[in-house]
Amino acid sequence: MRDRFCLREKRKEIEWDEKLYKQYGDEFDSNVDLIHELVYHATAAVNLLCDRIRDEIDHGYRFDEGHVSVTRGPNEFFRFEHFRPSYADENRASGDPYPGLVEIKKYVADAQGRHL
Template sequence: MRDRFCLRGKRKEIDWDENLYKKYSDEFDFNVDLIHELVYHATAAVNLLFYRIRDEVDHGYRFDEGNVSVTRGLNEFFRFEHFRPSYADEHRVSGDPYPGLAGVKKFVADTYGHHL
């Protein structure tokens, strides 16, 4: 699978050790949530770019297509969730809406209850 990025599940590569298994499982879960948040921010950034192009250059840009969406799933109800991420107005006007990798990591740890 050289043409794909795969998140390595180190917990599957070790002999049974409860503490190490827990540590690797927590790291894996954190990385999955981090990747989801980074994709969310990347999509919001693309939508911000489209917003700025429509606002400053061409009011009809991507009029028919609209914003870019992202799909996540299956959730606990066995359904896919569809999002159209965008930055809030106060973040858009700030000129720097992306909080940086450290900010996203902190958000993931705080929001999803990860303790690394």
């Protein structure tokens, strides 16, 4: 698996220590959520780029393929979820729709009920 990026689950590498196990588990969950959010934004950026190419250069660009999507799962109901990420119109109009890593980390921490 040298050509893959894998998150290290430190909680599986230690002797039982409830406090440390929870800390490592929370860190792992935060990293997973952060990666999901970054992939979501990267896909939204690709879709924005494709839209701009269609608008300004080639109206048929990726016409047959459609938009780029993200699949996540299986969820708790053993189903896969499909998303087509895009930036909101007001973010697109700003000229800089990507909020940046600091804002994404803050969003993930807030969603988990934690503060950075």
